[in-house]
Amino acid sequence: MSLPDRLAEFERCLKKFEEVLTQPKNEFIRDSSIKRFEMCFELGWKVLKDYLQYLSIFCRSPRHCLKEAFSIGLIDFEEDWIDMLEDRNLSVHTYNEDLAETLYNRLPQHYETLKNLLNKIKEDMEKYR
Numbered sequence: 134m135s136l137p138d139r140l141a142e143f144e145r146c147l148k149k150f151e152e153v154l155t156q157p158k159n160e161f162i163r164d165s166s167i168k169r170f171e172m173c174f175e176l177g178w179k180v181l182k183d184y185l186q187y188l189s190i191f192c193r194s195p196r197h198c199l200k201e202a203f204s205i206g207l208i209d210f211e212e213d214w215i216d217m218l219e220d221r222n223l224s225v226h227t228y229n230e231d232l233a234e235t236l237y238n239r240l241p242q243h244y245e246t247l248k249n250l251l252n253k254i255k256e257d258m259e260k261y262r
Contacts, residue, residue: 134183136180136183136184136187136258139176139179139180139183140180140251140254140255140258142176143173143176143177143180143251144251146169146172146173146176147173147244147247147248147251149169150166150169150170150172150173150244150247151244151248153165153166153169154166154240154241154244158237163233163234163237164233166237166240167224167233167236167237167240170220170221170224170236170240170243170244171221171224171225173244173247174217174218174221174243174247175221177247177250177251178195178198178199178218180250180251180254181198181199181202181207181208181250181254182198184207184254184257184258185198185201185202185207188205190205195218196215196218199211199214199215199218202214207250207253207254207257208249208250208253209249210246213242213246214246216239217243217246217247220236220239220243223236224236
């Protein structure tokens with residue numbers, strides 16, 4: 134998939150994530166929000182990987198891509214991304230009510246971090262056109 138295509142897919146995913154976060158909370162909305170977060174995180178790091186590759190920086194794993202992106206100033210707070218990576222790993226591999234509640238409460242901040250990445254990459258890509 135090309136970088137512009139993946140970026141468009143990431144943007145669509147973020148819109149759906151934002152939509153679910155605006156809904157009144159119940160168990161279904163909470164769990165749907167967590168799933169949307171997982172999908173957006175996956176697309177986010179893959180967009181990051183593709184964009185870094187476009188800049189001739191190669192990385193293979195989410196953690197490696199985050200470090201590279203931070204080193205060139207593409208992301209501002211590496212800790213926020215590491216927290217998101219850890220939350221994604223927990224939500225995918227472990228499920229319990231307490232974890233779901235804790236994670237749900239962090240989703241608005243995760244959304245903002247992902248949205249900032251989208252905006253930064255779109256802005257940077259405009260410079261190269």
